[in-house]
Amino acid sequence: MSEKRTEIREIGEFGxxxxxxxxxxxxxxxxxxxxxxxxxxxxxxxxxxxITTDLLLxxxxxxxxxxxxxxxxxKAVAVNVSDVAAMNAIPKQITVSIxxxxxxxxxxxxxxxxxxxxxxxxxxxxxxxxxxxxxxSGLVISITAVGEAQKDQIAYRNGAKANDILCATGxxxxxxxxxxxxxxxxxxxxxxxxxxxxxxxxxxxxxRQLKPDARMDIIHELRELDVVPxxxxxxxxxxxxxxxxxxxxxxxxxxxxxxxxxxDKQTFDTAVExxxxxxxxxxxxxxxxxxxxxIDQKDFKKLEKHPDIHFIGHITKAEExxxxxxxxxxxxxxxxxxxxxx
Ligand code: ADP
Ligand code: MG
Numbered sequence: 001m002s003e004k005r006t007e008i009r010e011i012g013e014f015g016x017x018x019x020x021x022x023x024x025x026x027x028x029x030x031x032x033x034x035x036x037x038x039x040x041x042x043x044x045x046x047x048x049x050x051i052t053t054d055l056l057l058x059x060x061x062x063x064x065x066x067x068x069x070x071x072x073x074x075k076a077v078a079v080n081v082s083d084v085a086a087m088n089a090i091p092k093q094i095t096v097s098i099x100x101x102x103x104x105x106x107x108x109x110x111x112x113x114x115x116x117x118x119x120x121x122x123x124x125x126x127x128x129x130x131x132x133x134x135x136x137s138g139l140v141i142s143i144t145a146v147g148e149a150q151k152d153q154i155a156y157r158n159g160a161k162a163n164d165i166l167c168a169t170g171x172x173x174x175x176x177x178x179x180x181x182x183x184x185x186x187x188x189x190x191x192x193x194x195x196x197x198x199x200x201x202x203x204x205x206x207x208r209q210l211k212p213d214a215r216m217d218i219i220h221e222l223r224e225l226d227v228v229p230x231x232x233x234x235x236x237x238x239x240x241x242x243x244x245x246x247x248x249x250x251x252x253x254x255x256x257x258x259x260x261x262x263x264d265k266q267t268f269d270t271a272v273e274x275x276x277x278x279x280x281x282x283x284x285x286x287x288x289x290x291x292x293x294x295i296d297q298k299d300f301k302k303l304e305k306h307p308d309i310h311f312i313g314h315i316t317k318a319e320e321x322x323x324x325x326x327x328x329x330x331x332x333x334x335x336x337x338x339x340x341x342x
Contacts, residue, residue, distance in 0.1 A: 017035065021035045039052035043151075047149065050089040052147075054080050055141075057138070057140050070111050070118070074115035074119045074122075075115075077120065078213060081123045081145060082236065083145070084145050084147035085215055086291060088153050088222065091124070091146070092146055092147055092148055093128045093145070095131075098139070122213075156231060158250045160252050161252065164297070165295050166292070166314055167292070167293050167295060167309050167310065168292050169308055172239055173281030174285075175212065176287070177267050181274075182209060204267070213289070215290060229295055230296055235292050236289060238285055239292065243256065247318070252317065254313060255323045256323070257313055258325065258327050259327050261310075263281075
């Protein structure tokens with residue numbers, strides 16, 4: 001062993017995944033897609049299965065000071081379903097593994113599972129197994145989701161090509177702004193427990209943070225309209241970071257337009273109130289769990305009138321780079337700050 005010590009933050013989360021991936025050799029022909037997309041893809045004869053997993057830690061991914069246990073359970077399922085959706089697949093099964101410290105009672109576990117069951121109902125998935133163990137510090141939840149699709153329906157991150165149209169669903173930045181409000185109210189409460197948190201006015205943004213909904217509705221609509229995105233991923237780390245992923249995987253560039261970026265009014269107003277730049281929230285806020293995808297121009301007509309799909313820009317050649325055209329018409333280099341865990 002060399003004596004060199006490299007801090008994980010020097011290479012970052014994505015750098016670490018790339019580093020781990022260097023030593024991975026896929027042996028089985030049924031492993032169609034391994035590391036590097038929202039979910040892995042496995043050959044299942046006449047169709048393919050997708051499989052994805054996410055790990056949520058108390059104190060890192062959720063704070064029980066303001067996140068009710070049923071919401072944590074729902075969100076833990078939704079974030080996995082979102083990665084299945086990001087492959088253009090339909091979720092079918094999940095496994096749920098939990099680690100619990102003795103702070104948690106059976107009633108608390110029931111509250112967590114009430115949210116998990118509600119999500120299973122909402123997304124039409126079956127809970128088929130898991131694992132349970134003790135934890136030294138707080139609650140840990142790991143969920144794995146399995147989905148299905150036809151092989152030619154799968155949307156990878158690497159299929160975008162020049163002149164494709166970049167699309168984003170819903171609105172962005174709300175989950176980050178909601179988190180800032182929840183953190184602020186928590187500090188107010190800690191300083192003075194008699195103060196009742198004033199959250200009514202922030203209902204939309206706090207819900208975006210506490211109870212995100214994976215966009216399976218969009219996946220079903222794309223099917224009905226007979227549109228297969230040329231590339232797709234979900235927006236979990238921030239729009240700019242996800243555009244970088246699609247550009248890197250597809251070896252393309254992208255131009256997006258500030259005036260096309262979708263932002264909800266409450267998100268905008270709350271960002272301003274918090275002294276945050278709303279566009280920065282849209283570009284770099286995490287956890288919105290909307291979909292980012294590209295379509296061939298021939299499919300534009302089919303989606304043109306969709307109220308919740310926004311055409312935010314287009315794909316260019318790799319050498320043209322990645323740009324944001326501001327409202328005043330200036331092109332500025334897009335920066336991907338992403339959501340940093342390290
Ligand atoms: P997402 O944000 O869509 O959940 P991630 O950024 O977590 O995706 O992961 C990107 C890719 O890296 C996925 O293919 C995932 O399975 C893989 N990955 C993440 N962590 C590890 C790990 N520790 N070992 C192997 N593969 C990993
Ligand atoms: Mg994803």
